[in-house]
Amino acid sequence: MGSEDNNLKSVRNSTFQQRKWCGIIHEYGDFISVEGEKINIEPVTLLEGNTPLIESVCLVKELKDMGFSGKIYFKYEGLNPTSSFKDRGMTVAITRAKQIGARATICASTGNTSASAAAYSARANLPVFVVVPEKNVATGKIVQAVAHGARIIRIKGNFDDALKLVRKISDDFGLFIVNSINPWRIEGQKTAAFEVCDALGFAPDYHFLPVGNAGNIYAYWLGYKQYKAIGRINETPKMFGFQAEGAAPIVRGYPIENPETIASAIRIGNPANWEKAELAVKESDGLIDMVSDEEIISVYRFMGEKEGIFCEPAPCAGIAGLIKMVKNKKIKMKDIVVVCTLTGHGLKDPEAALNFIKTKQFFVEPKFNEIKKIIEEEIKKSKEKDLEMELQRS
């Protein structure tokens, strides 16, 4: 072998060799416990976690024009095994179900919990029942539950109705509930905050995320507090949660009977973790506010077209919230670090993409000149658009 080959081999063996990632229980198991109890069996894992923290290139520029300076990162939880943050909580909840010898699992869901519960229950060889609204569950999420062999029960009602029923059924039949009212779920989800701090080397100044049943904002807060308590970080971030205007019970201060929003993952009118979310916000000196569906859709398009990141509509509520706060100068504006959690992947909800993103499909004859004409026109249009943006900026 020549010296060049030897060099390549040594580079491969050192710099590029990745540490083996074995899932969040292996990584953070020492920090996971409920009432003094720990996970003490081999984890049921799909190697969830270790998701990227991607620095914003375009949103940060837009906000700069409004007087913001600093860095914005996206914690892309859509890259978990079932494409949402739920997998962090689910590996812990399902492992716990195994540990205590549960005979089956059950959850209510707007879609992502059911997909995750189905996958992890399948892996644990546990029957799983998912109770979801008959309408308004994104196709990708139902398809996942189908693929993993879940028993899918669809009710003529919304998520809140489903959760009420599931609470009762799980009590009556001794099924293991894997919604975020289960503290093991929250214990798993808090590991995302650990990862953010491990990646940055410190905690961000602000953390923005969408709020539905309100477990995740509380979980992140627990994670940050725990890291501070053991000296891994010096400060904790302010937690900023955002609901959709038509499904904003915490902001309005009362349950919403018929919640409505295009962000189906957060179409929840009576969050089970309401008080916990308020506690997180109070302790961190943060805020829970709301954004309109129009603002959510606008961010949804922006993320795909400008940042190159496809997420489902719900996480766009958190980013729309950041834009709202910067516009109204409701947060510190200079030299700050912000993290926004992108809770679910865009492929979960193909209907949203087809309904809300302007399609640029051209149906033509298979002829060279027809395609050439389209390319020339489109390049011209995008140059004109870039120029217009530059003019607006200057």
Ligand SMILES: Cc1ncc(COP(=O)(O)O)c(C=O)c1O
């Ligand atoms: C993609 C996505 N984002 C946000 C949420 C809301 O999270 P939480 O219920 O913990 O507030 C959910 C919940 O289903 C979700 O699926």
